[in-house]
Amino acid sequence: MRVRNQVPLPLAGGVRGGASHASPTARARHALPRPLPRAGGEVIAALLLCISPAFAQPVTPPAHYANVQLADPAKEASARALMETLRCLVCQGQSIADSDADMAADMRALVRERIELGEKPASIRDWLIARYGDYVTYDPPLSGLTWPLWLAPILLLGIGGWIARSSFRRRTR
Amino acid sequence: MIAEAGLAALWFAGALAALQLVMAAIGIARGREDVAAAVRPVAIVQGLLALLAMALLIELFLDSDMSVKLVVENSHSAKPWLYKFAGAWGNHEGSMLLWVTILGLAGGAVAIFERSLPERTLTATLGAQATIALGFYAFLLFSSNPFARLNPAAADGLGLNPLLQDPGLAFHPPTLYTGYVGLSVAFSFAVGALVTRDVGPAFAKAMRPWVLVAWIFLTLGITAGSYWAYYELGWGGWWFWDPVENASLMPWLAATALLHSVTVLATRDGLRAWTIMLAVVAFSMSMIGTFLVRSGILTSVHAFAVDPERGAFILALLAIYIGGALALFAARIGTVRAGTTFDPVSREGWLVANNLLLSVILGIVLIGTLYPIVAASFSVQLSVGPPFFNKAAGPIALLLVAVMAVGPLLRWRRDDAKAVLRRVMLPIGATLVAGIALLFVWPGVLPWAGLSLAAGLAVASVAPLWKRNLKRTPLFTYGMVIAHLGIAVSLAGMASDSAFTKETLVAVRAGEPARVGPYTVTLDGISPVIGENWSALEARLTATRGGSESILRPQLRFFANPPTSTNESAILTVLDGQLYTVLGQPDGQGRWQLRLWWKPFVTLIWFGGVLIALGGMLSLLGRVRRERRAAIRAEWA
Amino acid sequence: MKRFALWAPLAIFALLFAVVASGLFRPAEKVVRSAMVGKPLPDFALPAMVPGKPGLTSASFRQGKPRLLNVFASWCIPCIAEAPQLMRLKAMGVPIDAIAIRDTAPAISGFLRRNGDPYERIGSDRASQVQLALGSSGVPETFVIDGRGIVVKQIIGDIRPENVAEIVQAVKDAR
Numbered sequence: 007m008r009v010r011n012q013v014p015l016p017l018a019g020g021v022r023g024g025a026s027h028a029s030p031t032a033r034a035r036h037a038l039p040r041p042l043p044r045a046g047g048e049v050i051a052a053l054l055l056c057i058s059p060a061f062a063q064p065v066t067p068p069a070h071y072a073n074v075q076l077a078d079p080a081k082e083a084s085a086r087a088l089m090e091t092l093r094c095l096v097c098q099g100q101s102i103a104d105s106d107a108d109m110a111a112d113m114r115a116l117v118r119e120r121i122e123l124g125e126k127p128a129s130i131r132d133w134l135i136a137r138y139g140d141y142v143t144y145d146p147p148l149s150g151l152t153w154p155l156w157l158a159p160i161l162l163l164g165i166g167g168w169i170a171r172s173s174f175r176r177r178t179r
Numbered sequence: 180m181i182a183e184a185g186l187a188a189l190w191f192a193g194a195l196a197a198l199q200l201v202m203a204a205i206g207i208a209r210g211r212e213d214v215a216a217a218v219r220p221v222a223i224v225q226g227l228l229a230l231l232a233m234a235l236l237i238e239l240f241l242d243s244d245m246s247v248k249l250v251v252e253n254s255h256s257a258k259p260w261l262y263k264f265a266g267a268w269g270n271h272e273g274s275m276l277l278w279v280t281i282l283g284l285a286g287g288a289v290a291i292f293e294r295s296l297p298e299r300t301l302t303a304t305l306g307a308q309a310t311i312a313l314g315f316y317a318f319l320l321f322s323s324n325p326f327a328r329l330n331p332a333a334a335d336g337l338g339l340n341p342l343l344q345d346p347g348l349a350f351h352p353p354t355l356y357t358g359y360v361g362l363s364v365a366f367s368f369a370v371g372a373l374v375t376r377d378v379g380p381a382f383a384k385a386m387r388p389w390v391l392v393a394w395i396f397l398t399l400g401i402t403a404g405s406y407w408a409y410y411e412l413g414w415g416g417w418w419f420w421d422p423v424e425n426a427s428l429m430p431w432l433a434a435t436a437l438l439h440s441v442t443v444l445a446t447r448d449g450l451r452a453w454t455i456m457l458a459v460v461a462f463s464m465s466m467i468g469t470f471l472v473r474s475g476i477l478t479s480v481h482a483f484a485v486d487p488e489r490g491a492f493i494l495a496l497l498a499i500y501i502g503g504a505l506a507l508f509a510a511r512i513g514t515v516r517a518g519t520t521f522d523p524v525s526r527e528g529w530l531v532a533n534n535l536l537l538s539v540i541l542g543i544v545l546i547g548t549l550y551p552i553v554a555a556s557f558s559v560q561l562s563v564g565p566p567f568f569n570k571a572a573g574p575i576a577l578l579l580v581a582v583m584a585v586g587p588l589l590r591w592r593r594d595d596a597k598a599v600l601r602r603v604m605l606p607i608g609a610t611l612v613a614g615i616a617l618l619f620v621w622p623g624v625l626p627w628a629g630l631s632l633a634a635g636l637a638v639a640s641v642a643p644l645w646k647r648n649l650k651r652t653p654l655f656t657y658g659m660v661i662a663h664l665g666i667a668v669s670l671a672g673m674a675s676d677s678a679f680t681k682e683t684l685v686a687v688r689a690g691e692p693a694r695v696g697p698y699t700v701t702l703d704g705i706s707p708v709i710g711e712n713w714s715a716l717e718a719r720l721t722a723t724r725g726g727s728e729s730i731l732r733p734q735l736r737f738f739a740n741p742p743t744s745t746n747e748s749a750i751l752t753v754l755d756g757q758l759y760t761v762l763g764q765p766d767g768q769g770r771w772q773l774r775l776w777w778k779p780f781v782t783l784i785w786f787g788g789v790l791i792a793l794g795g796m797l798s799l800l801g802r803v804r805r806e807r808r809a810a811i812r813a814e815w816a
Numbered sequence: 817m818k819r820f821a822l823w824a825p826l827a828i829f830a831l832l833f834a835v836v837a838s839g840l841f842r843p844a845e846k847v848v849r850s851a852m853v854g855k856p857l858p859d860f861a862l863p864a865m866v867p868g869k870p871g872l873t874s875a876s877f878r879q880g881k882p883r884l885l886n887v888f889a890s891w892c893i894p895c896i897a898e899a900p901q902l903m904r905l906k907a908m909g910v911p912i913d914a915i916a917i918r919d920t921a922p923a924i925s926g927f928l929r930r931n932g933d934p935y936e937r938i939g940s941d942r943a944s945q946v947q948l949a950l951g952s953s954g955v956p957e958t959f960v961i962d963g964r965g966i967v968v969k970q971i972i973g974d975i976r977p978e979n980v981a982e983i984v985q986a987v988k989d990a991r
Contacts, residue, residue, distance in 0.1 A: 066918045066919065066920060066942060067766055067767055068764075069942070069943035069944075073684050073686070073763065073772055073774075074684060074686070075682070075683070075684050086682070090565065091564070091565070091566045093562045093564070095848050095953040095954075096953060096954060097480075098478050098479060098480045098482075099419075099421055099422070099478050099479045099480050100419075100480065101419075101564070101565075103414070104412070104414040104416055104419075106413075106746075108918065108944075109944060109953065109954070112918075112943055112944035112945070112947075112948065113948065115943055116943075116945065116948055134948075135851070136851060136852075136855075136951075137850065137851055137852060137948065137949065137950070137951035138848055138850070138851055138951050138953065139559075139560055139848070139849070139851045140559065140560070140561050140562070141560040141561060141562050141848055142562070142848075143562060143566075144562050144563065144564025144565060144566050144567070145564070145566035145567060146550075146561055146562070146563055146567060151554055151557060151559055151561070152550075152554075152561070155546065155547065155550050155563070155567070156567075156571075158542065158543060158546045158571070159539070159543050159571045159572070159575065162538075162539040162542045162543065163539055163575070166535040166536070166538065166539050167535075169535065170531055170532065170535055456825065463829075470836075474840060476836065476839055476840055487840050487841060490840050491837075491840060491841070494833070494836065494837060494840065497833070498833055501829055502826065502829060502830070502833075505825050505826040505829055506826055508822070508825070508826075509822040509823045509825070509826055512822060513822065549832070549835065549836065552835060552836060552839035553835055553839075555839055555842065556835070556838055556839060556842070560848070
């Protein structure tokens with residue numbers, strides 16, 4: 007469920023740390039006119055895209071594996087599972103699997119290339135954590151700081167069980 | 180003029196809330212029944228004034244009055260009227276006004292319709308409602324004024340974010356808020372009961388319909404929001420454990436537990452402390468959610484862009500309301516705690532288990548959502564997302580499904596374990612059959628468990644209807660059956676989507692086919708399309724399956740105010756799933772990117788949600804009807 | 817239930833409140849810092865971006881002298897704002913190399929013509945692979961690398977006039 011409230015304006019949302027750092031965002035995209043199958047459509051599309059707003063966006067096509075699946079379905083499934091746990095660093099709370107941002111596309115390409123070469127997902131994740139810290143993964147690694155988080159479900163069940171027992175203590179027989 | 184009238188209406192409503200509080204306090208403390216009796220009409224007028232303020236704000240948006248700051252920041256004269264109307268609450272100030280309006284109307288509704296509560300408790304309840312309203316009126320008037328003027332007036336506005344320009348904006352926030360803020364009634368009832376020490380079956384019977392109404396709207400609001408995000412965001416996801424999503428799930432979990440607890444209190448006079456505590460927790464979660472969404476403290480696609488000062492204001496309100504209610508609970512609950520007792524193997528016992536598991540899930544979601552803030556205080560940046568929530572809450576949710584299946588088959592007070600085992604044979608059988616059948620398609624551990632348990636729950640939820648005269652079965656029993664069935668249906672949809680979805684990403688030219696699941700999708704061509712305030716490139720896709728053929732038209736849409744582009748997905752819904760198509764970027768060599776998904780049985784997720792709400796409605800109708808008949812019989816006796 | 821258990825919910829709420837209140841007023845860390853600061857520069861070899869200027873390899877950062885590594889692009893607006901500061905740094909004798917992210921030769925040539933060229937070498941990082949290897953999450957960013965190839969400092973965002981002095985100091989300290 008998503009509470010639909012105002013999503014900050016695309017360019018504003020993509021600029022972090024004040025106005026001094028521009029990153030391609032999840033929302034802002036710029037489709038460039040490219041030749042269409044039919045000549046008439048070419049002209050219209052080009053006109054349309056001239057009317058459409060131009061952003062400060064890279065003009066090169068995305069890396070190959072950003073939007074192309076791996077040939078082996080098992081490898082693709084493994085890559086996709088990993089992508090869904092990696093955070094897009096320039097978005098406001100999305101995984102790289104769900105993002106239109108260029109950096110997310112590049113990270114997807116990185117993941118797929120490495121899985122294709124046979125690297126294990128855990129090692130790719132560790133590589134990214136070594137670069138960006140724990141922030142880049144949605145699966146917080148168990149550490150001194152996160153053990154209360156992972157222990158919480160068991161702890162809560164325990165407390166719940168204790169409360170339940172005291173609810174029943176005055177048993178009628 | 181309209182803006183000033185709206186602001187005046189808001190001030191008057193705030194003043195009436197203060198008056199309502201003072202009158203309620205005098206009425207109870209001094210035993211002045213005449214003063215207490217006047218609280219009802221004051222509450223009604225307060226609600227109506229808030230509604231007037233909201234209506235005037237909507238009028239300003241419909242008029243595209245560019246001398247009002249909020250309209251300039253969030254609207255544009257070229258927008259379709261529906262998005263001018265709904266855009267009134269598509270921003271922080273407007274949605275906060277909607278929040279407060281529903282709070283006032285809820286109080287007014289209690290004042291009009293609540294006839295079975297003792298007068299003194301009702302006065303205390305309306306007093307509590309006024310206290311909450313007062314804080315949030317102050318928040319609106321002093322730090323989030325929706326009627327602020329812009330001088331000189333702007334030529335035109337900045338427009339509404341295109342992702343919000345969708346019919347969902349007209350439906351989702353009001354429905355969700357009615358649920359969310361409607362829980363304030365339960366909170367006020369609980370506080371009122373603690374103040375007057377009146378916690379018993381009569382109180383629970385009075386509170387139950389209010390809880391049901393809020394819960395039904397909350398269920399529908401969450402379901403609608405999930406579906407809206409699913410088709411709008413263009414990646415086929417329907418839940419991300421995003422902080423704002425969690426902010427709406429947490430009140431729902433508490434409200435579901437409350438719903439069950441209040442029935443035990445109403446029919447068996449048990450679980451007094453649980454019921455009061457859950458009523459306080461449910462609305463507390465609503466308020467905490469409101470805070471999280473608007474304070475900027477957590478990153479989310481759905482959060483409002485607000486500053487920490489406003490967050491601090493809400494946080495202060497939270498401290499007063501939640502802290503106050505919890506302190507009142509601790510001080511007073513000891514004197515109202517006597518209730519009947521029960522065996523562990525009994526319906527009450529398993530309802531306690533139900534409450535506990537729901538509370539544990541609530542705790543996990545809360546801790547997971549807040550943990551990045553804890554980490555930040557140690558200067559560590561952390562992300563907690565689906566991998567954590569699915570691993571931590573998933574198994575407990577499945578355990579809850581098992582409890583949900585067995586619970587309704589138990590007798591009240593005390594039951595015999597062997598007899599129960601006999602009764603659950605068929606559901607267990609269904610689970611085993613499903614489990615074994617699924618081994619052949621191995622969908623992964625959690626989906627396998629989910630689907631098998633869904634089968635068992637589906638059989639178990641219908642079980643109370645066996646060997647019963649269906650015409651004489653009470654309506655609220657049907658409600659329970661359908662609501663639990665809805666959970667099974669929804670769970671089956673979730674498991675199926677996560678296990679069996681097929682994804683195809685291709686770059687194709689016109690005429691080149693792509694395969695996804697049972698479908699072959701061919702791009703026929705791209706053509707330009709003009710809309711009311713957008714222009715788009717539309718792809719014409721032909722999807723064939725067996726002998727049938729369908730046309731889908733996903734779009735890449737460009738808006739001018741504000742300048743953005745969005746993906747409009749095209750979805751084909753058939754009996755056994757959905758074909759989800761999205762148009763991507765051209766690759767520069769005449770090929771177009773297409774994202775295609777085949778999602779078997781995914782619609783069951785939201786269909787299940789609607790069933791749950793329907794079950795709630797039948798329950799509500801059944802209870803109201805029974806109370807009315809009992810009241811008539813009492814009058815005649 | 818014991819007395820303490822009744823007050824436990826309030827105590828838990830107070831704890832939650834403290835955690836959240838402290839988080840509210842701490843300046844939120846809105847940028848993702850690289851975790852490579854203090855670690856050796858990862859190995860890379862990037863082709864030349866524009867004719868006439870050599871490409872960039874990690875080996876060139878292990879020559880004994882500290883250097884700046886600037887991550888930029890022609891489509892990046894704040895990069896235009898920091899160009900004068902980079903020219904100043906070059907004039908003060910600080911060697912600067914660059915990586916151009918997702919860019920094309922004509923666009924970069926145009927950018928350098930318009931805004932000045934402080935770079936000795938420019939590598940072309942078409943797929944942002946080196947940017948990811950560095951732990952950089954946007955443009956512009958600048959890294960101070962010491963003579964042994966260790967990343968000493970990361971500056972996120974465009975270099976403002978007031979930052980120039982501290983960068984010069986960092987370069988001096990890195991010797």
